[in-house]
Each structure stands twice: as structure tokens, then as C-alpha cells.
């Protein structure tokens with residue numbers, strides 16, 4: 034199956050407290066982002082890698098990252114805008130959208146997503162939730178306790194039929210529907226069920242200072 038890996042790197046990394054974009058944080062002698070690029074570049078089914086980066090960092094990223102299958106797209110204000118921008122360049126029938134801030138993505142997880150994509154047009158990885166989750170109101174009072182066994186904490190890469198994701202995100206952008214992950218736009222507009230397969234506990238997103246310490 035030929036697919037486009039759409040790797041997101043156009044955020045600011047505010048929560049890390051770093052003075053620069055966290056995807057450039059040095060790890061194992063390279064910028065963090067290189068790990069995700071290398072993982073997808075090693076997969077022969079990955080026919081194209083689109084790296085979405087902020088306009089003001091474009092030149093720097095083009096100088097630091099290169100691969101015969103790598104192209105660049107300008108990021109947007111929100112993660113959803115960045116995905117939509119990258120999708121305009123996607124040339125393959127399937128797309129795997131991945132956070133550049135998840136350097137531990139494994140080939141096993143990529144294979145699990147690809148294999149489910151053969152029979153389902155939208156597939157995301159998720160982990161069972163270990164804590165009880167409460168929904169609270171604006172004053173902090175508990176209003177609902179969802180059944181824990183039905184909850185999943187979702188990760189990337191999220192895999193889609195490329196046309197389906199493009200159509201659904203197009204509608205979301207038009208209607209100013211802000212989805213917090215890519216699957217949400219498909220749930221809202223796609224008319225198909227999104228399948229959640231097993232995620233990988235090691236596939237954490239580097240988000241705060243404690244995650245940077247974990248890299249050391």
C-alpha cells in the first residue's frame with residue numbers, strides 16, 4: 034500500500050518552556066524530528082513524506098532535513114490548519130498523519146495502522162485509560178463519569194483514505210469546526226466509523242519539561 038506520511042512540526046512547543054521549537058530539541062545527536070522522518074523513510078510503502086513546518090522556520094527546516102521522498106508544506110495557526118495544508122501536497126491514496134513530537138513511533142505500530150487501513154478507511158491508535166476520567170463544569174464540579182473501559186487515549190500516526198480525510202477536513206475548515214485530532218473531523222463529516230486499534234505505551238508525545246527529561 035502506498036501512503037503519504039504527513040509529519041507535523043509547525044507548532045511552537047510552548048509547554049516545554051524551551052526558547053525554540055521542541056521538534057528541534059537535540060536527541061541522540063540529531064533534532065528530535067529526525068527520528069520520525071527516519072522511521073517513515075525506512076518503510077518502502079511510504080512513497081512520500083510531507084513535512085509541515087511554520088513559514089518562518091521553513092528555510093531552516095529545508096536546510097536541516099532532506100530525503101529524496103521529502104517535501105515541505107507551510108503550517109497554519111492550529112494543528113488542524115497544518116494538517117489541511119500538508120494534505121494539499123499528499124499524492125498517495127492513503128495518508129498517515131503523525132506528530133513530529135512523537136519520536137518513539139515504532140515500525141510495528143505503523144504496520145498495525147497500515148494493515149487495518151486495508152479494510153477500514155480511518156484507523157487510529159489508542160491506549161486504555163488507567164485513571165478514572167471526570168467531566169467537570171466551569172466551576173470544577175463533577176458532572177459526569179464516563180465508563181472507563183470505553184475510553185481510549187489516542188496517539189498518532191492516524192491513518193486515512195486520503196480523499197476521505199481531505200473532504201472531511203475541508204468541511205471542518207469551512208464550518209470552523211475545530212477538531213482536536215484528525216479522526217474527529219472524519220467522525221463528524223465522514224459517515225464512516227473510525228477504528229481504534231492498540232496504541233503503543235512507548236509512543237509518548239513530548240509535551241512538557243518532564244518529557245524532555247525522559248529523553249536524556
Ligand code: CTP
Nearest residue numbers: 041042043044045046047048111112115133134
Ligand atoms: N503542530 C502543527 N501546527 C500547529 C500546532 C501544532 O504542526 N499549528 C504540531 C506540533 O509541531 C506537534 C504536533 O502538532 O508536532 C502536536 O502538537 P503539540 O504537542 O500541541 O505541539 P505544539 O503545539 O508545538 O506545543 P504547545 O501546544 O505546547 O505549544
Ligand code: MG
Nearest residue numbers: 044045046112
Ligand atoms: Mg499545541
